[in-house]
């Protein structure tokens with residue numbers, strides 16, 4: 634008798650707790666099948682096993698009657714996070730000539746991509762955005778990047794973006810955003 638009472642409380646606490654947790658909510662109470670309600674009731678009365686009761690809750694989650702929003706949020710975050718592309722500033726980038734070009738020289742990305750410049754050279758560089766005539770504009774402008782340093786900029790609009798290094802102004806690169 635005492636045991637049944639305890640189970641009743643346990644069921645009530647469990648159900649209240651489930652609905653109180655942020656991110657978990659019941660889409661429609663009418664969608665809860667009668668056998669699930671019966672399973673909860675029987676479990677409370679000690680007439681069925683814990684497994685049956687847990688299976689009933691599992692059914693509600695699998696059929697999205699109970700929706701756990703955090704799971705969906707995480708998926709959306711992952712999709713956002715994948716839009717990243719790198720430009721390597723390679724060894725020899727400071728020298729004039731065709732060695733040590735930015736890799737890639739013209740990076741093509743989708744709108745919303747975060748571009749990360751990584752200095753792999755033994756000397757420092759900067760990344761400065763330019764207009765078509767070669768003048769520095771304040772769109773994306775790094776500080777001095779020493780070996781191993783990174784600089785990131787997110788591109789939210791289509792366009793062809795030119796940049797160069799103020800220390801080695803012959804060294805230019807392009808980011809094309811589609």
Ligand SMILES: [Cu+2]
Pocket residue numbers: 726727757758759798799800801804
């Ligand atoms: Cu440089």
